[in-house]
Amino acid sequence: MILKDRIAIITGAGSGIGRGGAKILASEGAHVIVSDLSVQRSDETVEIIRRAGGSAQASPTDVTDDDALEKLIVDAHASHGRIDILHNHAGIQVEGSLEEVTAEGLDNSYGLNVRPHFVASKIVVPFMKAQGGGSIINTSSNSGVFYDKGMLAYITTKAAIIAMTKQIALDYAQHNIRCNALCPGWVDTPFNEPYIRQMGGREAIEAYVSKTIPMGRWATVEEIAESILFLASDRSSFITGHALVIDGGECIA
Numbered sequence: 001m002i003l004k005d006r007i008a009i010i011t012g013a014g015s016g017i018g019r020g021g022a023k024i025l026a027s028e029g030a031h032v033i034v035s036d037l038s039v040q041r042s043d044e045t046v047e048i049i050r051r052a053g054g055s056a057q058a059s060p061t062d063v064t065d066d067d068a069l070e071k072l073i074v075d076a077h078a079s080h081g082r083i084d085i086l087h088n089h090a091g092i093q094v095e096g097s098l099e100e101v102t103a104e105g106l107d108n109s110y111g112l113n114v115r116p117h118f119v120a121s122k123i124v125v126p127f128m129k130a131q132g133g134g135s136i137i138n139t140s141s142n143s144g145v146f147y148d149k150g151m152l153a154y155i156t157t158k159a160a161i162i163a164m165t166k167q168i169a170l171d172y173a174q175h176n177i178r179c180n181a182l183c184p185g186w187v188d189t190p191f192n193e194p195y196i197r198q199m200g201g202r203e204a205i206e207a208y209v210s211k212t213i214p215m216g217r218w219a220t221v222e223e224i225a226e227s228i229l230f231l232a233s234d235r236s237s238f239i240t241g242h243a244l245v246i247d248g249g250e251c252i253a
């Protein structure tokens with residue numbers, strides 16, 4: 001097991017990619033602190049991990065609440081004495097062009113897609129420095145490495161995360177703290193439900209995905225989880241400041 005006895009915190013871990021990451025880290029021996037806005041979904045992820053023989057605890061947190069986010073990390077450190085992996089994953093997709101996105105929509109996007117990644121990283125770094133290193137993973141998107149019509153808030157927050165990830169990586173490399181961005185393409189999770197509705201339903205989205213993605217399909221959660229495991233573990237021990245795109249070729253099409 002490549003993560004035996006490591007302590008990992010994952011936000012937005014009650015569903016989709018966050019849950020997939022929690023499961024794979026636990027399956028490799030990490031103790032996973034499962035954090036989600038939803039108490040029920042946090043508990044469900046923990047239950048899934050425990051049923052599979054892994055170790056996890058639920059610590060539901062709204063990551064837009066700075067104090068709650070700080071408490072999540074400080075309490076985890078107090079209980080376990082270290083934090084090896086922090087995966088800042090929770091995010092939101094607010095659609096629209098410049099004329100369509102409201103200032104509130106923009107603030108909400110930065111408030112969930114960028115600010116908590118900053119706050120949580122800021123709190124965890126002193127712990128990681130003191131213990132001799134760690135891995136921070138910031139969920140961005142392949143939308144952070146290209147441009148897309150009518151997606152001003154999403155694209156700019158996801159690009160900001162990549163910039164912040166590289167800056168953290170540079171500033172803390174000498175402390176053996178690695179910081180990388182996770183950039184998935186289309187993954188079939190509840191995250192896309194509003195977009196699917198807007199596009200006209202399941203059939204329309206399936207046609208769009210098979211036409212737009214060079215590999216002709218969605219990513220599975222498990223495929224993204226493999227990349228989370230890679231970035232979290234020593235398998236990527238000399239990789240920092242990297243934006244790992246997992247999108248079936250969408251961003252090069």
Ligand SMILES: NC(=O)c1ccc[n+]([C@@H]2O[C@H](COP(=O)([O-])OP(=O)(O)OC[C@H]3O[C@@H](n4cnc5c(N)ncnc54)[C@H](O)[C@@H]3O)[C@@H](O)[C@H]2O)c1
Nearest residue numbers: 012014015016017018037062063090091141184187189191
């Ligand atoms: N699914 C995709 O196609 C896709 C592609 C690229 C990037 N992403 C990124 O992945 C992340 C989420 O995607 P997913 O597919 O795992 O979504 P999901 O909808 O399956 O899960 C998101 C989870 O985040 C939680 N959450 C929402 N607001 C929160 C908050 N304030 N505090 C704590 N938790 C909160 C939700 O309760 C939910 O359980 C986002 O950052 C998104 O930009 C997703």
